[in-house]
Amino acid sequence: MSVPYFTADEIRAAEAKLFARVAAGVPMRRASWGLAAAVALELRRLTGAIAGTRAGLLIGSGDNGGDALWAGAFLCRRGVAVEAVLLNPDRAHKAGLQALVQAGGRVVTRLSDNDIVVDGIVGISGKGPLRPEAALHVAKITAPIVAVDLPSGVDPDTGEVSGPAVRATLTVTFGGYKRVHALAPRHCGRVVLVGIGLDLPHSDVEVLTDREVGARWPVPEAADDKYTQGVVGVAAGSAVYPGAAVLSVGGAVAARSGMVRYTGTAHEQVLARYPEVIAAEKIGEAGRVQAWVAGPGFGTGRHEAKTLAAILDQDVATVLDADALTMAAKSPELVRGRQTPTLLTPHAGEFARLTGSAPDPDRIGAAQQFAADWGATVLLKGRSTIIARPDGRVRVCEAGSSWAATAGSGDVLSGIIGALLASGLEPFDAAAMGAHVHARAAFIAAGSPVPAPISASLLRDAIRPAISSVRAAAQHSGVADAAHTGKTGS
Structure with missing residues (x-):
């Protein structure tokens, strides 16, 4: 079967229906668990191990930041040393941040040397390039990057890159593939889909297998x-x-x-x-x-x-x-x-x-x-x-x-x-x-x-x-x- 690709609006509409029929927090837990599993596999591929490795998180104010924080908590429980930079501390996902800290993760002002970095800066609602502070943090990263849903700074519908943006080795997306994943491959890297139970509409855009x-x-x-x-x-x-x-x-x-x-x-x-x-x-x-x-x-x-x-x-x-x-x-x-x-x-x-x-x-x-x-x-x-x-x-x-x-x-x-x-x-x-x-x-x-x-x-x-x-x-x-x-x- 061909694989459908969706606009940001189509995904958001499907998410709204999901949030109305399941308990609060369930979709995020599904997404973050899948994200943590994908990051763990990538750590094993890169280093040969999971426990004893180091992961950094760049956290924005949206749900993607929450997904990354919860994933960080799950990774801590598997023996990964996790540190997080909160780009907007007052608007960071509270439950996700609490889970990370309770699991042993640290909040820092800048990332140190890590085996992998998770981009949880912006999600499918984000438009335009990275803001200056986020761009500075991204520019200093030398480790492979795993993007949450899509690379921050890349347009979710057109794949346009108009300024500083994340270039990921791996993108972990939720519910359905977005157009950006087909249109901006150099920034998305490999793409892994994690199902969260979305009821998606027919799409006019597809990819043949x-x-x-x-x-x-x-x-x-x-x-x-x-x-x-x-x-x-x-x-x-x-x-x-x-x-x-x-x-x-x-x-x-x-x-x-x-x-x-x-x-x-x-x-x-x-x-x-x-x-x-x-x-x-x-x-x-x-x-x-x-x-x-x-x-x-x-x-x-x-x-x-x-x-x-x-x-x-x-x-x-x-x-x-x-x-x-x-x-x-x-x-x-x-x-x-x-x-x-x-x-x-x-x-x-x-x-x-x-x-x-x-x-x-x-x-x-x-x-x-x-x-x-x-x-x-x-x-x-x-x-x-x-x-x-x-x-x-x-x-x-x-x-x-x-x-x-x-x-x-x-x-x-x-x-x-x-x-x-x-x-x-x-x-x-x-x-x-x-x-x-x-x-x-x-x-x-x-x-x-x-x-x-x-x-x-x-x-x-x-x-x-x-x-x-x-x-x-x-x-x-x-x-x-x-x-x-x-x-x-x-």
């Missing part, structure tokens, strides 16, 4: 042939950028496509690398396809504009990337309101050219608005890639690393998504699944246990192992493979 991607990935059935598996056309590359064609075609070939047809001036380079591809110089000679990928390294001249118009005039699902987006920005009537499934894959600069403004700070809201305005699915690239449908549904693909931030990797992604479209998947599914496997391929290509920089070619070569890994996750969990068409109805 390995299991779901693996289960939905199209695979050939007994009666399939090279045509029924989907034929994807790739219009890419030029005399200046022939490599874009090779990379985009390579993404399509590796992803699963029954057949890839290429059209463009880089046919010699494409065939030299992929002799199985059917190549033609002109769009009219390409043959029938179930989906098009248009734009990587293609050029933006008059001939390319005519080719793009010819592609968009076909009743075929289409991925527009790179130069195709530049041409769409100049002639939006080619795309806006197109009835055939269409996917736009801009990075931030292309997004600004297409919409007239940058997507920051609310990338989810910006992608939703763009998709609604243009009547097309939008994939906004980034470490956290946003995929938005015109109806407002959103998927976020948090890559888990930035190894894919290399020249040409977007060309590979367009080919992967095009192959999935040709199999029958809708743009929303194809984009999210393609981005997921693309990110996994980058991670695999970088290697382990100590990753090293990669190129787009290495990423392309890791697509098949990436697909194998997500399909294995689905099979190991007992999830059946999707039908070969890949249609999900979403």
Whole structure:
């Protein structure tokens, strides 16, 4: 199942309902117990022990400060030496502070050397950067930080960091995942969810899991042939950028496509690398396809504009990337309101050219608005890639690393998504699944246990192992493979 992510308002509303039906203090005890357990595990991972270690707490005036104080009390009982700095002593959670002191914790004016520090400064109601006093304390920390619910100083809904903020190794969140956890991974670190009994609403924002991607990935059935598996056309590359064609075609070939047809001036380079591809110089000679990928390294001249118009005039699902987006920005009537499934894959600069403004700070809201305005699915690239449908549904693909931030990797992604479209998947599914496997391929290509920089070619070569890994996750969990068409109805 996909994992939902919520706004701060959605979480607060669910918390209010919980507080009305359970005894006072119960939700905080559940949260703080889970927090203490997560901190203890992190101490054991870092030091090999729990008893005899040292933990520091930075305590604000809200419930997150209370969670941290109660957790500190639980840690004291496990032999951890706990000290706490109260940033606003008069407003510190009284019951939590009393529990900490009674368990042997100390209140101090500044943290000493600790094995770990817990950030309980602000919660999901906090906005803007850290205040000066809190920022000074955070700046002096050298130990790993565990954030309570979210890193202080990071916006809970947009992940925006506009000044001093906590950068956590681990974030322990309660009740449900917040948007910040997908949008600000560099500040959240690893994220652990502690259930506290919230009754959460449906969310329009979700993240696909390995299991779901693996289960939905199209695979050939007994009666399939090279045509029924989907034929994807790739219009890419030029005399200046022939490599874009090779990379985009390579993404399509590796992803699963029954057949890839290429059209463009880089046919010699494409065939030299992929002799199985059917190549033609002109769009009219390409043959029938179930989906098009248009734009990587293609050029933006008059001939390319005519080719793009010819592609968009076909009743075929289409991925527009790179130069195709530049041409769409100049002639939006080619795309806006197109009835055939269409996917736009801009990075931030292309997004600004297409919409007239940058997507920051609310990338989810910006992608939703763009998709609604243009009547097309939008994939906004980034470490956290946003995929938005015109109806407002959103998927976020948090890559888990930035190894894919290399020249040409977007060309590979367009080919992967095009192959999935040709199999029958809708743009929303194809984009999210393609981005997921693309990110996994980058991670695999970088290697382990100590990753090293990669190129787009290495990423392309890791697509098949990436697909194998997500399909294995689905099979190991007992999830059946999707039908070969890949249609999900979403």
